[in-house]
Amino acid sequence: MKSILSISHFQLFLYCSLSYLIQSHAATSIIRPLSLCVKDHGATGTGAVYDTVPIQSTINACSSAFLRHRRPCYVTFPPGKYLTATLFLKSGVTLDISENATILGGTKLSDYPEKQDRWYVVVAVDAEDVGITGGGEINGQGMKFVTRLDERKNVMVSWNHTGACFDDECRPRLVGFIGCKNARIWNVSLNEPAYWCLHIVRCQNTLIRDISIYGDFNTPNNDGIDIEDSNNTFITRCKIDTGDDAICPKTYTSPLVNLTATNCWIKTKSSAIKLGSASLYKFKGLVFDNITIVESHRGLALQIRDGGNVSDVIFSNIKISTRYYDPSWWGRAEPIYVTTCPRDDKSKAGSISNLQFINITAISENGVFLSGSKGGNLSDLKFINVDLVYKRWTNYSGGMVDYRPGCKGLVNHSTAGFMMEHIDGLDVQNLSMKWAGENTAKWNNPLDFRPSTVIHVSLQNFYSGLYKQ
Numbered sequence: 075m076k077s078i079l080s081i082s083h084f085q086l087f088l089y090c091s092l093s094y095l096i097q098s099h100a101a102t103s104i105i106r107p108l109s110l111c112v113k114d115h116g117a118t119g120t121g122a123v124y125d126t127v128p129i130q131s132t133i134n135a136c137s138s139a140f141l142r143h144r145r146p147c148y149v150t151f152p153p154g155k156y157l158t159a160t161l162f163l164k165s166g167v168t169l170d171i172s173e174n175a176t177i178l179g180g181t182k183l184s185d186y187p188e189k190q191d192r193w194y195v196v197v198a199v200d201a202e203d204v205g206i207t208g209g210g211e212i213n214g215q216g217m218k219f220v221t222r223l224d225e226r227k228n229v230m231v232s233w234n235h236t237g238a239c240f241d242d243e244c245r246p247r248l249v250g251f252i253g254c255k256n257a258r259i260w261n262v263s264l265n266e267p268a269y270w271c272l273h274i275v276r277c278q279n280t281l282i283r284d285i286s287i288y289g290d291f292n293t294p295n296n297d298g299i300d301i302e303d304s305n306n307t308f309i310t311r312c313k314i315d316t317g318d319d320a321i322c323p324k325t326y327t328s329p330l331v332n333l334t335a336t337n338c339w340i341k342t343k344s345s346a347i348k349l350g351s352a353s354l355y356k357f358k359g360l361v362f363d364n365i366t367i368v369e370s371h372r373g374l375a376l377q378i379r380d381g382g383n384v385s386d387v388i389f390s391n392i393k394i395s396t397r398y399y400d401p402s403w404w405g406r407a408e409p410i411y412v413t414t415c416p417r418d419d420k421s422k423a424g425s426i427s428n429l430q431f432i433n434i435t436a437i438s439e440n441g442v443f444l445s446g447s448k449g450g451n452l453s454d455l456k457f458i459n460v461d462l463v464y465k466r467w468t469n470y471s472g473g474m475v476d477y478r479p480g481c482k483g484l485v486n487h488s489t490a491g492f493m494m495e496h497i498d499g500l501d502v503q504n505l506s507m508k509w510a511g512e513n514t515a516k517w518n519n520p521l522d523f524r525p526s527t528v529i530h531v532s533l534q535n536f537y538s539g540l541y542k543q
Contacts (some may be wrong), residue, residue, distance in 0.1 A: 108147040109170070110136050112156065119154025121178055126158045133167055140166025146203060151175040151210060159185035160246075163198035163206075171210030171262060179214040179246065179268075183233050186246050190239045193246035194273070198254050205258035206249065214248040216266035216293060226400045228292045231268070243295050245269040251277050260284050270297045271316065276328065277304040282312065289316035291343050298342070303328045303355070309335040318344045320370075321362075325355035325382050334361045341368045343399055349384060350377035351417070351479050353424060357384045367394045372405035373436060378424040378450070379417035379480060385427045394436035398470035404478045407470070409436035409462065411443045414450035414496075417480035423450025430456045437463040439470060441489055441517075445477075446496030446527075454499045463541050464491065464517075465510035472517050490522035491538065497528045502536055510541035 113119060115135070116128035129149070136147035147167055153174035161177075163169065171177060179185070179195030186193040195214055198204045206212070222229040233244040248267035251257045252275040260281070264271050265288045272287065274280055282299065289296035298314040301307050302324045312335075314320040320340045323330050340346040346367040349357055367373050373394040378384055398407040405411070410431065414424050429452070441464060446452040466472075472489040487493070491507045494500070509518045520538040 105145055107168075108136065108139050108143065108145050109150055110139070110147065111150045111152065113152055117156055119152065119156055119175075121155030121157050121176075124158060124180070125156045126161065129156060129158055129161055133161065133164055136167045137164035151177070151208065158195070160187055160192065160194060161196045163196060163201060163204050165201040166203050168205035168207060168258070169196070171206070171208040171212070173209040175208070175210040177210075177212045179212070179248065181215050181218045183236060183238060190244070194250040195246065195248050197250040197252065198257065200253045202255045204251070204254060204256075205260070207258070207261045209261050211263040211265055212249060213265045214246065214267040216268040216290060216296060219245055219268040220290075220293070223292070225292060227294055227402045228290065230294065243269060245295075247271070247273050249273065250275065251280065253277065255279055257281070263288070266290065267296050269295050270300050272299045273302070274300065274304050274307060275302045278306055280304060280307045282307070282309045284311045286313045287316060289318070291317045293317045297322050298340075300324060301330065301333060302326060302352075303330055305331050307333045310337050312338045314338065315341045318342065319348045320345070321347045323349050323357060323360065324352040325357060326352050327355070329356045329358065331358045333359070334363075335365065336361075336363045339366045339368070340370065342370045343403055344370075345372040345375040345405065345411075346370045346394075347373070348375040348377060349387075351379045353378045353382040354380045355382050357382065358386055360387045361390075362388070362392065363390045365392045367392065367396070369395055369397050371399050371403050371407060372396060372411055373409040373438070374431075375405075375408075375411040376413065376426060376429075377411075377479070378414045378426060379421060380424065381416070381422040382424045383427075384424065384429070387428070388430045388432065389434065390430070390432040392434050394434065394438065396436070396438040396440070398439045398468045404476060406474060406476050407439035408441065408443050409438040410434075412452060413443070413445045413447075413477065413481070414452065415445065415447040415477060415481040416450070423447045425450050425453070427453045429454070430458070431460060432456075432458045434459070435461045437465060439464070439466045439468060440472070441491045441493055443475065444492065444494045444497060448496065450496070452497045455497065456501045456503075457505055458503045460505045462491065462505070462507045463510055464508070465541065466513070488519065488522065489517040490519040492521050492523075494521070494523035494528050497523075497531075499530045500528070500532070502533045504535045505537070507538045508541035510543070514540065
């Protein structure tokens with residue numbers, strides 16, 4: 075009965091979230107928008123010269139028209155390539171990038187503002203009713219930031235030697251919305267970010283739909299969508315193919331609540347969906363439904379390292395395949411990975427409660443990892459209708475648990491179907507666990523836990539055996 079109630083609650087939440095965002099978007103669309111073309115303001119669209127000044131002047135004029143007439147204004151980009159330094163999107167303005175039109179981000183430090191937190195090709199700060207659409211592309215020319223190609227992990231440009239920043243991730247993001255309300259990103263391609271691709275920061279009521287994201291598979295830190303300290307976010311019908319985390323909620327300065335992601339296709343060399351590892355504040359009310367995860371290094375991951383608490387999270391109707399790529403990337407091809415151990419001695423333990431996995435199928439090279447910590451238990455975990463197949467097809471030999479970043483690092487440990495520690499309340503209903511391949515005897519232990527740290531476990535219709543094709 076509890077699972078039926080949970081599913082009904084999820085369906086109601088999903089319906090309400092989608093209805094709110096679509097109705098809000100439709101209400102804006104009823105009013106006939108204004109339109110200004112960047113070429114009328116002097117943009118060349120050749121890709122050979124910078125079009126920053128004419129594009130920004132078009133955005134400024136569009137925003138002024140919006141404020142004057144209270145009608146949304148579209149900045150249109152006819153077919154062509156528009157090389158630019160940072161563009162600042164303003165209230166009431168939507169970039170309408172037509173098919174066969176590309177905004178190209180500059181690759182020089184001088185193309186970006188003085189402050190690193192404004193290093194984006196396109197950024198909106200404290201704006202309302204803003205968006206990007208049109209069927210075209212924003213391209214960060216990320217491959218021009220590669221100093222040495224490496225099949226394991228590319229070596230990237232860092233501007234830290236200039237004093238502009240002090241780490242090895244000194245590269246610009248592609249698109250950012252910071253402190254915005256009612257942002258809409260739809261029907262657009264976001265490609266080749268040098269660093270994070272789409273960054274949503276302290277925003278309210280964000281709709282992301284029908285977008286595609288592509289980042290080079292060997293480029294580190296080219297996350298797909300990072301949602302940070304934001305509320306009421308809806309993501310649907312997106313395709314993400316990138317080298318780092320694909321959908322990644324984070325909390326740095328405030329809680330993150332009401333995030334829904336549905337009907338997405340993901341391939342990544344890191345985690346397909348990852349909460350954290352930045353997790354100083356709570357996560358609450360997150361739903362991930364009807365997601366396909368293909369050959370990713372890790373499937374569903376929660377890395378709560380900084381003391382934040384997670385509650386009321388549902389993963390449902392998800393197909394997962396994971397494979398082991400390389401030890402330089404965090405993870406060991408786990409289909410599901412949940413941890414709360416503190417990042418370091420200065421961090422406190424967070425907690426995770428009311429976490430549900432419903433209708434999950436996975437084929438993976440490693441088992442499920444559920445690791446709470448002292449003072450940071452996992453509680454009220456539910457696995458309902460879950461089908462897991464374990465099969466190794468790379469040279470990974472097992473025998474190692476990956477707690478990175480920080481925490482315990484890499485630890486020698488025998489591999490199991492479910493490895494568990496520090497759990498209070500685990501409800502398993504209708505779970506099948508099967509091993510395929512010739513060397514299953516080395517790692518076909520279904521459950522690995524100590525009763526001293528894992529309590530209140532219920533197994534109903536639990537099956538473990540060999541996989542027969």
